[in-house]
Amino acid sequence: MFYWSLKTLFSEPMRLIASALAVAMSFVLVIFFSAVFEGESDQMVAYLEKMDADIWVMQKGVSNMHMASSMVWDWKVDKIARIPGVQKVKAILYLNGPVKIGGKDWFSYILGIKPEHQGAGPWAMAQGNALPGIGEAVIPEVISQLVGVKIGDEITMIDRSLRIVGLTKGTFSMASSVVFVSHHDLGDLLEGKDQYSYIMVNVEPGVSIADLIEKIKYEVDKVNVLTNDEFISSDWQLAVQMGAEIVRIMTILSTILAALIVAFTTYSLIARKRRELAIAKALGFRNRQIYGAALGQSIIITGFGLLLALFISFTVLAWLPRIIPQINLAIRLHQFIPLAVAALPVVILATLGAVRTVAKVDPMTVFRN
């Protein structure tokens, strides 16, 4: 009967493609949410990754940048710089808050940079200066495109106006873009001109990062010291946790949608072939063999749906950020694992309706004209 179910499915290729496409779209929906979420999460740690520090030093009790606040006296930067084994130190003042650009509030990582710590500034420029002076700001190019602002226009950071002097690449995120201002302006706003938020440390070649962390902890009090990987991971986990529930709900809803689509397709296929099932029963096929055929059809439709979802995700979806630059998508194979796992109950649930129909098929139907 499995052969019959295969042939029946493939004898109507357009119907098969339409069914698989419908299943694929519900799966793509899950992938899309997951990819947007991971893309945003990636973007939220983009700054940390691009800084290429070995060690991050912050206020004691703080272990994140996202949704966090940290204040460290500026003399601690000098003290860390003098510790043997430290190759380079750079520091930023940081505020997580809204910036009004083009009349719209953009929730941002606002980073205050001093000229001597220029390395903590933008890593890729689209236009203009990378280092903002007093009264100046460097904003993401994507925001300038979205709201139509350009170099020379003004933005508002809390209570003060700043002039755009540069546009950056790779700094936009729907949840937290990166805006660079002068340390002077942000320090003035926070009443912390003699403070930093995060200190980035690079170690000399051959020096153990773990040993240096212990030294910093010993030499400098009231600080938390993390490796680059720990700090990035901690921030990424926090970002993911914030949206994990939403993604889980979307996955469940989309999986239910996929199950309904597969169920409807399998049921309609089986219902349309009632007479053929009656013939099969009359010829001597047993109910369980016909259930197997229905299950086979569900597996094929769902399998095709998954493959199509993979194809669509890595082609059509991957192109989406080129058309809509504000979308950060991270499409990864691991996102398909929950779908592949969910596909099994989808197939079984979808077959239940068809099984009921099969059981009710009366082989006596073969005698009717």
Added chain:
Amino acid sequence: MTENIIKARHLCKTFGTGVSKVQAVNDVSLEISRGEMVLIMGPSGSGKTTLMSMLGALSAPTSGEIAIDGIDIGTMTDSELAALRAQKIGFVFQTFNLLEALTVEENILMPARLTAQGLRGAKPHLEQLLQRLDLTARRKALPNTLSGGEKQRAAIARALINKPPIILADEPTGNLDSHKGQEVMMILHDIARDDHCAVLMVTHDPRVEEIADRVMWLEDGALRDRKSEQHAWVRDSVCGMRVDGWTSTISAQYRGRRFVFCSHRCLERFQQEPERYLSVDSDG
């Protein structure tokens, strides 16, 4: 192996209860041997199909016993009955009942999937059947590209693929014109004679009587003797074949006259252009 491949004793089949109770088959007993071609005739609603479905292990009698090849099927489970059908019974239907997505060859081989010999074991027999039923050139064709006669020949081949001792044919010529119908009847006749199969055929076609070993008349659910003088031969006004006006149920009223036909195909032709066939002898 028993000589009487089908033995039925006091078969009754009732549908519904109370005032809506219908006695479709009433105390029917019959025995059919290998190599015998038996016709069951009777008016529409007389219980022919119900009787055939019980003998084909597709529905259970309300009371009575059926033995197929010496095995009482009354105590069998659904799975055992399905296995019995696959091994012992070949079905031929009026509407052919081929599976649309499968080719002629695949349709014929379908029941072979249920046997121990499997597809590989059935292949030599398939070749014989294709040749015997003149289907070799059409083996890869899908049913929707076949003529009625080809479809019925494919259905007969499917019924024979597992070499069952019993063939049950329900109005096998009902959807064929007279020439194709004749051809199918002769094939079934040859199957009974050459393959030593018991062929039990439900039909309205009186021409089959000439080649049948026995004719049983079913009326109101009970088997009765058929009297020869009850023939009322008339001409099918479309194809000109001799038809028994007494038994035929394929008929139409036109201008107050009753016209009797050998097949539904002739009836359809008549209904399309009745004036064209008015001059031919009829039952009116």
